[in-house]
Amino acid sequence: MSYFKPDENINPTERKLLIALRVFLLAAGIYITIFGGATGSERIFGVLILVALVIMHAPSFFTRNMIRAIPVEIELLLLAMVLFELVGGDAMGLYVRIPHYDNFMHFMLPLYVALIGMMAVYTLYFYGKLKASVRGMAILIVIVTIGFGAMLEMGEYTYDKYLSHTVIGEITGNTQMQGSPTQNAIDDTMNDLFTDTAGGIVGALLGVYFIRRAEKHGDHWHVADEIEEMGEPRKES
Incomplete structure (x- = not known):
């Protein structure tokens, strides 16, 4: 298993969604860290996105999967939190833009x-x-x-x-x-x-x-x- 290749034993739909969210948030975190978000000054939220991803995957990564990854259901919820809060609300300024x-x-x-x-x-x-x-x-x-x-x-x-x-x-x-x-x-x-x-x-x-x-x-x-x-x-x- 790896970041881009989750456990193949999980539900196929959940696995595809998990891969999509992992890839998107990694790309978003890198982009926002380098270029900023809505106004170009939100780089801190890009860093926080990457930190969140590291926290979720560091245990299994550094132990070469000896420590089991968090359940897919929980990871999907955590990734959704990062997506809506750090990417949407903070970096893209949706708190201000959307009533x-x-x-x-x-x-x-x-x-x-x-x-x-x-x-x-x-x-x-x-x-x-x-x-x-x-x-x-x-x-x-x-x-x-x-x-x-x-x-x-x-x-x-x-x-x-x-x-x-x-x-x-x-x-x-x-x-x-x-x-x-x-x-x-x-x-x-x-x-x-x-x-x-x-x-x-x-x-x-x-x-x-x-x-x-x-x-x-x-x-x-x-x-x-x-x-x-x-x-x-x-x-x-």
Whole structure:
């Protein structure tokens, strides 16, 4: 296996999508790092794209695949987060160019986080490391996701208050994170939190759906097997 040739045993459609996202984000990261994004001054986001790709693939790369790669379902979600946030929202300036793009991202990012969270807690449940009902797992993940959204808002406030007019602000374009031409900072923050909550609920419900669908056929959500195997070294052939 390699960056451009994922495991051939995964679903063919997922494999093609995975290759497409890997290639596009690598090319986008290099291009944005060299030339910048929408205004030519967004090189920092190109660097962050490349850093994100390295973090996702460094363990399996440097151990020559002895450490298993993250499950394809999780990698697709992480790559989508990088695509919509760092490429679209930041480098291409879609937060400014497209109305309500901020609302879209405050819905999608918690959805991704909640869905990944459901995969993780279901794995613990399936392998007997956690005792909880599916409903209990979903509620737990929604609460955690709301906390994640609150942390994002605190980060935005900290950036606006203390960092936007420093060297860090110059690197990122001095954009104010809270408030907009149509909303003051408080309204913007509360709308973001409500949207975060909605995204977390939808992500948790999707997780419940996948669990119930597998159980309906007398099976289990197989992402649990992939997550459990991440901690097991590959056997040399």
